[in-house]
Amino acid sequence: MTAIQDTTVRAQPRTLSERITRAISKSPVHIILGLIGLVWLVPTLGLFITSFRPSADMRATGWWNVLVEPRFTTSNYERVIEAEGMGQAFLNSLFITVPSTLAPLVIASMAAFALAWVKFPFRDTIFLFIVALLMIPVQIGFIPLVNMFRPTGLLQNYGALWIAHTAFALPFGIFLLRNFFITLPKDLIEAARIDGASNWGIFRTIVIPLSVPAIAAYGIFQFLWVWNDLLMALVYAQRNAIQPMTVRVTQLLGTYASEWSLLAAAAFLIMIVPLIVFLSLQRYFVQGLLAGSVK
Amino acid sequence: MAVANPPAGTTGGSSGKATGGGFSWAALFFMGPAALLLVVLLIFPTFYSLALSFNRGRGGQFSEWVGFDNYVRLFTADPNFLRLGFPPSGALWNNVLWLIFYTSLCVLLGLIIAVMATRVRYEALIKAIVFLPMAIAATAIAIIWRFVYFPSSETGLLNALLGIGGVGPVAFLGSPDTVNWALIVVGVWGSVGFATVILSAAIKGISSEVLEAARVDGANETQIFWRIIVPMVSLPISVVAVTLIVNVIKLFDLIYVMTNGGPGTSSRVIAFAMYQEAFPAGRFGYGAAIAVVMLLMLIPIIIFNVRRFRTEAVQQ
Numbered sequence: 001m002t003a004i005q006d007t008t009v010r011a012q013p014r015t016l017s018e019r020i021t022r023a024i025s026k027s028p029v030h031i032i033l034g035l036i037g038l039v040w041l042v043p044t045l046g047l048f049i050t051s052f053r054p055s056a057d058m059r060a061t062g063w064w065n066v067l068v069e070p071r072f073t074t075s076n077y078e079r080v081i082e083a084e085g086m087g088q089a090f091l092n093s094l095f096i097t098v099p100s101t102l103a104p105l106v107i108a109s110m111a112a113f114a115l116a117w118v119k120f121p122f123r124d125t126i127f128l129f130i131v132a133l134l135m136i137p138v139q140i141g142f143i144p145l146v147n148m149f150r151p152t153g154l155l156q157n158y159g160a161l162w163i164a165h166t167a168f169a170l171p172f173g174i175f176l177l178r179n180f181f182i183t184l185p186k187d188l189i190e191a192a193r194i195d196g197a198s199n200w201g202i203f204r205t206i207v208i209p210l211s212v213p214a215i216a217a218y219g220i221f222q223f224l225w226v227w228n229d230l231l232m233a234l235v236y237a238q239r240n241a242i243q244p245m246t247v248r249v250t251q252l253l254g255t256y257a258s259e260w261s262l263l264a265a266a267a268f269l270i271m272i273v274p275l276i277v278f279l280s281l282q283r284y285f286v287q288g289l290l291a292g293s294v295k
Numbered sequence: 296m297a298v299a300n301p302p303a304g305t306t307g308g309s310s311g312k313a314t315g316g317g318f319s320w321a322a323l324f325f326m327g328p329a330a331l332l333l334v335v336l337l338i339f340p341t342f343y344s345l346a347l348s349f350n351r352g353r354g355g356q357f358s359e360w361v362g363f364d365n366y367v368r369l370f371t372a373d374p375n376f377l378r379l380g381f382p383p384s385g386a387l388w389n390n391v392l393w394l395i396f397y398t399s400l401c402v403l404l405g406l407i408i409a410v411m412a413t414r415v416r417y418e419a420l421i422k423a424i425v426f427l428p429m430a431i432a433a434t435a436i437a438i439i440w441r442f443v444y445f446p447s448s449e450t451g452l453l454n455a456l457l458g459i460g461g462v463g464p465v466a467f468l469g470s471p472d473t474v475n476w477a478l479i480v481v482g483v484w485g486s487v488g489f490a491t492v493i494l495s496a497a498i499k500g501i502s503s504e505v506l507e508a509a510r511v512d513g514a515n516e517t518q519i520f521w522r523i524i525v526p527m528v529s530l531p532i533s534v535v536a537v538t539l540i541v542n543v544i545k546l547f548d549l550i551y552v553m554t555n556g557g558p559g560t561s562s563r564v565i566a567f568a569m570y571q572e573a574f575p576a577g578r579f580g581y582g583a584a585i586a587v588v589m590l591l592m593l594i595p596i597i598i599f600n601v602r603r604f605r606t607e608a609v610q611q
Contacts, residue, residue, distance in 0.1 A: 143344060143586075167332045170337075224430065231570065250551065
């Protein structure tokens with residue numbers, strides 16, 4: 001990044017007038033970027049502030065009035081977590097997301113390993129076929145899978161969501177990981193084979209440890225994908241007690257269409273985990289999302 | 296499926312305990328779980344939905360063969376899906392609006408922000424700010440923006456700003472004339488960060504000598520933008536555009552939470568129509584037909600992707 005900036009910074013301004021000229025010529029850039037920054041920050045900030053305002057204040061004045069009448073409360077969070085069931089929904093989101101992330105991680109890694117390093121007939125054709133499956137919309141599965149799951153009772157617990165999320169995550173995971181595994185040094189893997197290592201041994205002791213960045217990127221992408229999903233949960237979680245936060249919030253919207261303090265608190269409960277992931281694992285996160293650009 | 300049962304073949308690996316003995320089992324062991332899930336949960340349902348789309352599909356079961364009726368009705372007799380006239384309307388038409396305006400605005404704004412950001416010290420910060428909505432659930436983005444659009448001059452941010460100019464509160468999401476534009480703005484807000492980050496990486500790949508040479512020759516920044524930067528990152532632009540187009544075809548959460556397709560049915564999109572027809576309305580054959588239309592819209596992109604990776608796969 002610094003290298004790039006160096007190329008755009010030309011000769012240092014020598015005189016005061018030169019410096020002023022440069023500042024003025026650059027000021028439109030600063031103004032536009034400043035405005036863009038505001039447009040991208042202020043809506044979220046406004047909701048964040050609202051989530052801590054007493055609802056009487058929220059109904060009377062805009063959130064920007066906290067500048068003149070700073071009154072804050074955590075009661076909105078207490079109410080949505082306890083009385084409105086967002087606490088249970090938070091746990092549901094977690095119970096849905098963790099297995100739906102770990103299962104495809106394991107299954108896709110194994111398949112990607114076979115496609116990269118185990119020779120078998122039609123291997124490359126099968127890989128291209130999986131690339132084609134990347135684009136199958138989840139809607140294609142709704143009716144057949146609901147029919148398939150209904151007699152099993154899986155729609156009444158987390159099972160249907162786990163299975164559906166895992167299956168629809170596989171093409172992307174296999175695609176991403178196979179393309180990463182194939183770049184690992186061939187000599188290393190051949191040497192291990194000559195030393196008598198099994199495929200499983202090579203997979204576990206060489207391929208996986210060397211592929212942590214790609215696996216982390218896929219894991220984060222899948223975690224956020226499931227955590228943030230609304231549509232699959234609407235279809236495959238057919239009992240209130242198991243529904244994730246995204247579904248619970250839409251129900252709150254139906255009941256409290258303009259209770260913004262409550263809705264804001266609920267929205268931030270959904271956002272908190274992804275924001276923590278974003279701020280702590282930003283590098284893998286961006287890689288994951290960029291790699292996801294083919295999904 | 297060839298995937299499910301790989302014949303005994305050549306393998307580079309020796310046998311291992313976990314692979315269950317003979318070397319030909321290695322591929323099956325590693326591919327098996329994925330192959331089984333893909334066949335049962337993706338490939339079989341694709342054919343099931345395709346077959347159901349030619350059926351009435353009462354109760355989600357095959358009840359009565361109706362030929363192309365569902366498709367004919369979708370494109371000619373369902374104003375909620377497509378109404379040709381002036382102006383056209385319906386879910387499919389709304390997708391066209393999204394396709395044109397969401398895609399081009401994301402790419403254009405992404406390019407502009409990426410180019411401008413390289414010229415300031417706080418480049419990383421501005422990119423992080425614009426990228427942040429990528430982390431947020433569409434459900435949360437929808438609530439953030441319902442609040443921004445809230446039709447009250449006292450508490451809705453946008454209407455408070457309009458109120459300063461003496462304009463009365465506008466119900467952006469409550470009028471068929473404005474609702475789709477208001478939604479597209481939110482979609483763009485959510486996706487520009489993606490375009491910015493990808494295009495920014497591409498722009499940094501442009502040799503600084505090229506840009507310097509243009510400047511020395513007297514090109515101004517606008518000319519450099521349109522005549523040098525845009526042509527030189529045309530491939531990343533097409534990759535970004537394809538991703539955004541896929542987003543448009545799959546767009547659901549934002550619509551469901553912000554407007555539930557309303558007012559009336561004026562902000563429906565195709566993925567919303569599929570959900571609505573199949574589940575709350577219980578028209579399963581009809582819903583399956585919409586899912587198949589979605590798949591057909593994605594097939595050009597499947598071909599694009601397979602072509603892109605065929606060369607690489609064959610080299611291995």
